[in-house]
Structures are given as structure tokens and as C-alpha cells.
Amino acid sequence: MSTIMNIVEKFEESRDSAAPTSTDSDQGYQTVGEYSVAKPRICCRGVNVFYGEKQALFDINLDIGQREVIALIGPSGCGKSTFLRCLNRMNDIIEGCRVEGDIRLDGQDIYSKELDPVVLRARVGMVFQKPNPFPKSIYDNVAYGPRIHGLASNRTELDDIVETSLKRAGLWKEVRDRLDHPATGLSGGQQQRLCIARTIAVGPEVVLMDEPCSALDPIATATIEQLIDELRERYTIVIVTHSMQQAARVSQRTAYFHLGKLIEVGDTSRIFTNPRHPLTEDYITGRFG
Amino acid sequence: MQPDTLIWTLSALCAIAFYLGRHRAVQASGGHIRNLHSLPAYYGYYLALCCGLPALLVLCLWLLFDDKLILQLILGQLPEFWRNLPEDRLSLVVNQIHNLIAGEAGIQEVDPAIRAAADHYQRLKTTGYRILAILTLTVATAGLVYGYRRIAPDMRARNTVEKSLRYALILSSTLAIFVTIGIVLSVLFESLRFFSKVPVTEFLFGLKWSPQMAIRPDQVGASGAFGFIPLLTGTLLISGIAMAVATPIGLLSAIYLSEYAKSHTRSIVKPLIEVLAGIPTVVYGFFAALVVAPLLRDFGVQLGLTVSAESALAAGTVMGVMIIPFVSSLTDDALTAVPRSLREGAYGLGATQAETITGVVLPAALPGIVSGLLLAVSRAIGETMIVVMAAGMTAKLTLNPLESVTTITVQIVALLVGDQEFDSPKTLAAFALGLTLFLITLALNLVALHVVRRYREQYE
Numbered sequence: 015m016s017t018i019m020n021i022v023e024k025f026e027e028s029r030d031s032a033a034p035t036s037t038d039s040d041q042g043y044q045t046v047g048e049y050s051v052a053k054p055r056i057c058c059r060g061v062n063v064f065y066g067e068k069q070a071l072f073d074i075n076l077d078i079g080q081r082e083v084i085a086l087i088g089p090s091g092c093g094k095s096t097f098l099r100c101l102n103r104m105n106d107i108i109e110g111c112r113v114e115g116d117i118r119l120d121g122q123d124i125y126s127k128e129l130d131p132v133v134l135r136a137r138v139g140m141v142f143q144k145p146n147p148f149p150k151s152i153y154d155n156v157a158y159g160p161r162i163h164g165l166a167s168n169r170t171e172l173d174d175i176v177e178t179s180l181k182r183a184g185l186w187k188e189v190r191d192r193l194d195h196p197a198t199g200l201s202g203g204q205q206q207r208l209c210i211a212r213t214i215a216v217g218p219e220v221v222l223m224d225e226p227c228s229a230l231d232p233i234a235t236a237t238i239e240q241l242i243d244e245l246r247e248r249y250t251i252v253i254v255t256h257s258m259q260q261a262a263r264v265s266q267r268t269a270y271f272h273l274g275k276l277i278e279v280g281d282t283s284r285i286f287t288n289p290r291h292p293l294t295e296d297y298i299t300g301r302f303g
Numbered sequence: 304m305q306p307d308t309l310i311w312t313l314s315a316l317c318a319i320a321f322y323l324g325r326h327r328a329v330q331a332s333g334g335h336i337r338n339l340h341s342l343p344a345y346y347g348y349y350l351a352l353c354c355g356l357p358a359l360l361v362l363c364l365w366l367l368f369d370d371k372l373i374l375q376l377i378l379g380q381l382p383e384f385w386r387n388l389p390e391d392r393l394s395l396v397v398n399q400i401h402n403l404i405a406g407e408a409g410i411q412e413v414d415p416a417i418r419a420a421a422d423h424y425q426r427l428k429t430t431g432y433r434i435l436a437i438l439t440l441t442v443a444t445a446g447l448v449y450g451y452r453r454i455a456p457d458m459r460a461r462n463t464v465e466k467s468l469r470y471a472l473i474l475s476s477t478l479a480i481f482v483t484i485g486i487v488l489s490v491l492f493e494s495l496r497f498f499s500k501v502p503v504t505e506f507l508f509g510l511k512w513s514p515q516m517a518i519r520p521d522q523v524g525a526s527g528a529f530g531f532i533p534l535l536t537g538t539l540l541i542s543g544i545a546m547a548v549a550t551p552i553g554l555l556s557a558i559y560l561s562e563y564a565k566s567h568t569r570s571i572v573k574p575l576i577e578v579l580a581g582i583p584t585v586v587y588g589f590f591a592a593l594v595v596a597p598l599l600r601d602f603g604v605q606l607g608l609t610v611s612a613e614s615a616l617a618a619g620t621v622m623g624v625m626i627i628p629f630v631s632s633l634t635d636d637a638l639t640a641v642p643r644s645l646r647e648g649a650y651g652l653g654a655t656q657a658e659t660i661t662g663v664v665l666p667a668a669l670p671g672i673v674s675g676l677l678l679a680v681s682r683a684i685g686e687t688m689i690v691v692m693a694a695g696m697t698a699k700l701t702l703n704p705l706e707s708v709t710t711i712t713v714q715i716v717a718l719l720v721g722d723q724e725f726d727s728p729k730t731l732a733a734f735a736l737g738l739t740l741f742l743i744t745l746a747l748n749l750v751a752l753h754v755v756r757r758y759r760e761q762y763e
């Protein structure tokens with residue numbers, strides 16, 4: 015409790031003294047750094063999220079560019095996952111969760127009545143913190159998405175999709191002889207790559223990753239990080255991570271969240287070498303978090 | 304001192320021992336509790352155990368055997384004539400003595416020798432209690448002193464207490480197992496007696512069940528047939544109907560509750576469904592007999608079918624309603640055990656809610672659901688009341704749900720109701736039926752258990 019109070023105090027303090035862009039009201043604050051980009055894939059303006067009465071995100075403005083990897087960092091409970099889940103409307107399935115504001119994917123409002131969340135989620139895929147393969151065979155895991163969206167008209171096409179996806183996820187060599195084995199028999203790192211393959215099998219434009227390596231060992235983590243770098247050629251990737259090093263290694267831009275607010279955003283190299291907001295600096299230098 | 308007073312005294316002594324032990328430990332630590340190996344309370348428990356356990360053992364042994372011992376003593380003192388009676392007459396005498404003591408035989412004429420024996424018995428009993436009290440309290444005090452002197456700062460009181468706790472736990476679990484084994488064995492032996500009178504093959508493969516035996520050799524007709532196939536088909540028929548009713552309704556309501564219902568709706572509907580489980584089966588029974596059966600018959604008449612007044616359909620339907628909450632809550636458990644992450648995985652790929660449920664949640668929960676259904680079946684097979692009231696007593700070999708059939712449980716009741724000879728095949732047949740029933744439900748439960756085991760492995 016006291017640490018939280020400390021953080022809050024520090025926050026208030028910093029807004030009073032150091033932060034050049036802060037304002038006085040509790041709601042109004044300004045994100046440090048350039049949150050908009052030239053040709054955004056996703057564009058968020060004034061996003062507020064509530065769980066029941068409790069507000070989890072405050073007035074978030076953030077653009078996500080084409081084919082970039084953007085890392086979301088910040089202490090636990092600051093709303094990174096919540097923000098991520100706004101981008102493919104995963105928050106819809108949480109009872110009592112309410113999202114306000116404007117989020118556009120390629121200029122189209124994703125919370126508009128016309129857009130079916132089912133279609134949206136095929137375009138904005140998601141990889142979760144804990145690998146969550148379905149209790150089915152490896153093949154059926156990857157084929158699940160293409161099947162429900164009718165992406166393949168026959169078995170050969172489906173085989174092709176499964177193979178390409180597994181190849182892109184760097185798993186093909188390891189599993190091609192046992193596609194009919196249960197996916198739950200794979201190692202943690204393999205399972206996570208399978209989940210990535212499953213996600214890209216649907217042909218998304220954006221891939222959201224919520225701490226995809228936090229349940230993995232360093233070697234599996236390195237494999238996934240390399241994979242993310244390769245995937246950047248085709249997909250826009252938003253990754254939540256707890257590891258500063260990981261953010262520095264894989265991302266081009268970094269956004270720092272704190273207590274539901276987007277404090278600072280900018281090029282990864284700039285954020286890590288020259289953070290402008292004292293909160294960002296504290297977090298990056300490891301003074302808390 | 305009567306045994307109950309003695310037990311109270313012993314408890315009080317244990318309580319005192321607890322405080323003494325704790326106090327002693329604190330004292331021995333010299334005011335620094337950290338010098339003690341265990342927390343002071345453990346020394347208290349330790350002393351209470353030292354004091355109470357051996358004494359309790361003595362008490363139990365005494366109460367188990369004192370009656371037999373005293374009886375031996377007084378029978379030995381009876382006059383020659385009584386002592387040489389055959390076994391069964393002797394037990395009558397013992398009975399008479401017991402009655403006299405309980406004050407129930409006053410009206411009858413009683414032999415003075417027996418009255419004297421009864422008086423003697425009572426005297427012995429009183430002396431016995433006195434000895435017992437002295438013995439127990441001595442043992443308790445001895446234990447107390449022994450334990451008290453052993454308490455020292457480095458004594459491992461906690462380990463001793465925890466070990467005794469573990470033995471107590473082991474004891475209770477083995478007790479439960481032994482009771483089960485005892486029941487099974489007694490049923491088994493009675494069944495063996497039955498099978499020595501009626502061949503196993505006749506019982507297992509006979510197609511006719513009519514357990515009426517001739518009491519006198521010249522009686523007509525009643526020869527007794529013990530083929531249990533008609534009972535088995537009756538049981539399976541009714542359970543089948545019940546499952547046909549309960550499975551879809553239970554499953555669908557569980558899916559609705561766990562996947563679709565808002566938590567508010569759920570908190571209202573779930574208890575309402577579970578109320579069904581609280582209705583006594585007798586109530587279901589007369590509901591089946593007085594409401595459902597006539598309804599079915601009227602309905603049948605309109606369709607031009609003959610539905611008997613007591614039909615398998617009526618009993619099965621109502622039994623199905625009875626096990627709906629069972630199926631529904633077990634399915635609900637299985638569905639909610641499917642991790643949230645799996646659902647999110649499916650939603651994240653753009654699956655609709657129905658696709659998520661049919662494609663991911665149900666397959667993942669299937670083993671749990673299947674084992675729940677198997678448990679429900681064994682419940683249905685064991686159900687008696689509804690069938691007695693609504694499906695009749697006549698054993699008919701038929702698969703027509705509109706006729707009256709009977710089940711294994713109903714026949715057990717029928718065989719044992721009223722005055723019975725204990726060694727006639729008719730009575731013993733009940734045990735054989737009980738054994739078969741037990742084996743069937745055991746097999747079902749084992750299969751269910753096996754399925755659940757496999758199910759657990761999937762998420763580890």
C-alpha cells in the first residue's frame with residue numbers, strides 16, 4: 015500500500031514540477047512525445063475504459079503505424095493489457111467493462127455497429143501471456159481459425175495454410191512429423207509459437223501480444239523475439255512486455271503507461287536513452303516497477 | 304462412577320493437562336518462548352495427549368469386553384442344570400437376564416436362580432465401573448506425570464502432536480474403508496448362500512423372475528424363479544428414459560448458465576434448479592404416480608395406444624426430472640473448469656460464442672461431462688422410490704416403455720417387506736440383487752473416475 019502511495023505522490027510531484035506538459039485537472043494530462051504517426055494502421059483518440067465504476071484507462075491517444083513493432087511497458091496494473099484488449103474488442107466479453115473513445119483500424123471505427131467483432135478479431139489477432147493451445151491436435155489448432163472463417167475451400171488449401179503459418183512461426187521443422195499429436199504435448203515455447211501460428215493462420219493485419227514470453231525460459235524467449243522481428247515484415251505488432259531489454263530489442267516505438275495514463279511515447283532508442291518524463295525515467299532506470 | 308461421568312472427568316483432566324503443559328513449557332523456557340523447540344500450545348496438546356490417550360484406550364477396551372466377561376462369570380455360577388443347556392437355550396437365558404436388568408420382565412414368572420444371576424450381574428457391573436474409574440484415572444494421572452516430567456525446552460512437542468494427528472487421520476480414513484469392506488463382505492456372504500440354493504447361471508441368465516416360494520410342499524404353482532434378466536432390462540429401460548430426459552435438459556441448461564447467463568441471472572436460476580435436487584424422492588414418486596402416469600395414459604388413449612396405469616415411461620420421465628440438477632451442476636462444473644484462456648484464445652481468433660462453445664469449450668469439458676453423466680446413471684439405477692410408486696412390481700421382460708416394469712431396487716424392497724424367513728432363497732435373493740446392483744454402480748463409478756483422471760491431465 016505504501017509503495018502505491020509513494021508512486022502516486024511521486025506522480026503528483028512530478029506533474030507539479032518537472033513535467034512540462036502536465037495540467038492541473040486530474041483528468042487532463044498530456045502524453046509526452048509524439049503519439050501520432052503519418053499513416054497509422056490503428057488510431058486511438060480519447061480512449062477511456064471502465065471496469066464497473068472503476069476507471070482503468072484515462073484519455074489515451076496513440077497511433078500505431080504500419081509494420082512497426084510497438085512495445086507497451088509500465089508497472090503491473092497500469093492498464094497495458096486493458097489497452098491491448100481494446101484494440102480487438104476482447105474487453106466486450108468481460109462483464110461490466112465499458113470502452114469510450116474512438117479507435118480506428120485503417121480509418122474504420124472498430125466500435126461502430128456495422129463492424130462485427132468476429133471480423134475485427136480475424137483482422138487483429140491476439141497472442142496471450144500463457145500459451146493456450148486448444149486440447150486438439152497441432153494441425154487442428156492451426157486450422158481452427160481458417161475453418162471457422164472459411165478461408166480454405168478444400169483440404170489441400172487448408173494444408174497449405176497450416177504449413178505456411180507453422181513455417182512463419184518457425185515451428186514447422188519441429189512438428190511436421192507429428193501434426194496429429196495433441197498440442198498440449200509440446201513444450202511451453204513450442205506451444206507459444208503454435209499460438210502465434212494459429213493467430214497468423216487467419217491472415218491478420220495486426221498481431222497483439224500480451225507478455226508472450228513471460229511464461230517461457232530464456233532460450234524459448236530468444237526464439238520468439240527473433241520471430242517477432244521476422245513477422246514485422248508482414249504484420250503490425252503491439253507487444254506488452256515486462257522486460258525493458260525485450261522492448262529495446264524488438265520494438266521500434268515504445269509507450270510507457272502509468273496508473274491508466276499514457277505518460278510517454280516515442281522511438282524506442284530515444285525513450286531508453288533519453289526519457290523526458292521523470293516517471294518514465296524512474297521506471298526505465300529501475301527505480302520502481 | 305458411570306462411564307459418561309468418567310468421560311467428562313477425563314475430558315476435564317485433559318483440559319487441565321493442556322494448561323499445565325503450556326504453563327510448564329513457558330516456565331521451562333525461562334520466559335523466552337523462542338528458547339522452546341515448539342510453540343507453548345504444542346506442549347499443552349502433548350500433555351493432554353499423554354494424559355487422555357492411554358486412559359481412553361483403557362476405557363474403550365473395558366467397555367468393549369466387560370459385558371462378555373461378567374456374563375461368563377455369572378453363567379459359571381448358575382446351577383448345574385442351567386449351565387449344561389444347549390447353546391440356543393442358553394442365549395435365551397442370557398436374554399432373560401438382560402430383560403430383568405432392564406426391568407422389562409417383571410410381569411413374567413422368573414426362575415429365582417435367574418433373578419439371583421441378574422442381581423449378581425448388576426453388582427458385578429457396579430464394581431466393574433468402580434474399578435474402571437480407578438484404573439482410568441490412574442492411567443491418566445500416570446500419563447500426566449510422565450509427560451509433565453518430559454517437558455523441556457528442547458523437547459519436540461510439535462512433531463509428536465503432529466504425528467498423532469496424522470495417525471488420527473489415517474485411522475478415520477481406514478475406518479471408512481473397513482466399514483465399506485464390511486458391508487460388501489456381508490452382502491457377498493449372504494449372496495453366496497443364495498447361490499448355493501439357486502445356481503448362478505439361473506440367476507444371471509434366467510428370463511423369469513417370480514420369487515414366490517411354496518411355504519408348504521403341497522401348495523400349487525409357486526415354484527420360485529430367480530432369473531434377473533427382466534429386472535435388468537427394467538432397470539436399464541427406466542434409467543435409459545431418465546437419461547434421455549435429463550441429459551439434453553441438464554446439458555443445455557448448464558451451457559446456458561455457464562456461458563450465456565449474466566452473473567445476476569445465474570445467481571437466481573442456479574439455486575432454483577438445485578431446489579429440484581432437494582425434493583424428497585417420495586414426492587417425485589407420487590407426482591409420477593398421481594400426475595404423470597394418468598396424463599400419459601390419457602394422452603395414449605387419444606393416440607390409440609394402450610398405456611398401462613403404471614408405466615416405465617412415467618417413472619423414467621419423472622426420474623429424469625429428478626436427476627436434471629445432478630447432470631446440470633456436474634456439467635456446469637466441467638464447463639467452468641475449462642480455463643478462461645482457452646475461451647479467449649478462440650474469441651481472439653474471431654470465433655463467435657457458439658463456435659467457441661461447440662468447437663473449444665465442449666470438447667475440452669467432454670471428459671468431465673461424460674463422467675458426470677455416468678454418475679447420474681448410477682444415481683438413476685439406484686433410485687427406488689419413484690419406481691416403486693410409478694412403475695409397478697411385476698417383472699416383465701419387455702422393452703416397451705408403455706408397459707409396467709420393475710427394477711432391481713424395487714424387487715429388493717419387495718423381497719424384504721413383511722415377515723420373512725432368513726434362510727429362504729426369497730430373502731437371500733435380495734442380497735444377490737444388492738450385490739449385482741453394487742457391482743453395476745461400482746463399474747460405472749470406476750469408469751467415471753478413470754475418465755476424470757484423464758481429464759485432469761489435460762491442463763497440467
Ligand SMILES: Nc1ncnc2c1ncn2[C@@H]1O[C@H](COP(=O)(O)OP(=O)(O)O)[C@@H](O)[C@H]1O
Binds near residue numbers: 070090094095108
Ligand atoms: N476483469 C477486470 N475486472 C475489474 N478490473 C480489472 C479487470 N481486469 C483488469 N482490471 C483492473 O484494471 C487495471 C489495469 O489492469 P491490466 O490492464 O490488466 O494491467 P496490466 O496488464 O498493465 O498489468 C488494474 O487495476 C486491474 O485491477
Ligand SMILES: [Mg+2]
Binds near residue numbers: 094095096224
Ligand atoms: Mg497484463
